[in-house]
Amino acid sequence: MTSPARAAGYRRLAAGPLALRFRPRAVAISAALLLVLMAAGLFALASGSLPITLSEVLAALARSGARAEVAHVVGEIRLPRVIMAILAGAALGLSGAAMQALTRNGLADPGLVGVKEGASVAVLALILAFPAVDAAWRPPVGMAGGFAVALVVTALARDLSGVRFVLVGIGVSWLLAAGLLAFITTADINDVETALVWLAGSLHAADWVLIPALAFWSGLGALVLIATARSADAALLGDGVAKGLGVRLKTMKALGLAAPVLMTAAAVSCVGSLGFVGLIAPHMARFLVGGGQAAVLTASALLGAVLVLAADTAGRLLFAPLQIPAGVVMTLAGVPLFLLLLWQRRDRL
DSSP: OOOHHHHTTOEEEEETTEEEEEOHHHHHHHHHHHHHHHHHHHHHHHOSSSOOOHHHHHHHHHTSSOOHHHHHIIIIIIHHHHHHHHHHHHHHHHHHHHHHHHHTOTTOOGGGGTHHHHHHHHHHHHHHHOTTSOGGGHHHHHHHHHHHHHHHHHHHHOOSSSHHHHHHHHHHHHHHHHHHHHHHHHSOHHHHHHHHHHHTTOOTTOOTTTHHHHHHHHHHHHHHHHHTHHHHHHHTTOHHHHHHTTOOHHHHHHHHHHHHHHHHHHHHHHHOOOTTHHHHHHHHHHHHTOSSHHHHHHHHHHHHHHHHHHHHHHHHHTTTTSOOOHHHHHHHHHHHHHHHHHHHTTTOO
16 A cells, blocks of 8 residues: 555655665756756856856866966856856755745745844944955955844744734834945945945955855854754644644754854845845745755755856856846746746735
């Protein structure tokens, strides 16, 4: 007789006392997304004002036999940009999936609850007040700003589930966005230029300085979310069922909020505001892989990375020598999809 888990597409892999349950379809799709991401990364490294062949890219990555010019362009200009796009996209995709599961609202993402604006305000204040400060200080300052806004929204909403949490977050976001606009209309033109380029979500200034911080916080957040994935699956059945299954709801919700908030703030601190990634990637992941939260988180991270890398590459190449920030490209692509999501959920809002 077929078990319910096997009928749902799950398979069990055992090795002594250890056992792993997985769905071959989700693993295959995630592997395919990883291959797409690798191909997109190689294409981004090879494309630009200086065309480079794939063999030269591989030689530069291996630091073996590449011309000095090619080694510099690949290793110091394009590779940090590609890695930053992948890390930021993965962090935002993971954050969106976690927030939607936590709030049980498919229209939620950290950007809709004020985290991006809080991080943006904090980082811009640092850049303009202390222009000589090392860029490595941006992630901790941005995370402090994003986390402070998340705490304010949580305190005002008093409940992480339901529409009220999202609506309060949107209200706080608008308030902070109004503050940013007030600054842009009154500040010195040089400061405004710096603010606008950064707020647009541009990766043109990506370098190796910020990558370790973003990699650390993204990796830590991913570990927390994967570790709490089964508890998050139980929580989706309702608080009463989750408690009956032994889930510590307060701890799970605290971790489920802290991890995406910190990852989003870290990503925004490094590359500016990249809208719609955390909203779109989880929906694409659920459409492709379905299943539990672990599979959705994995696919959301890969899809977020692909989306940001593709947006940055498109903005860099389509209108060369003019470069369009990745945030602008993501907004142009994300708005129609967001309106489609609103239309699909029109009877539940």
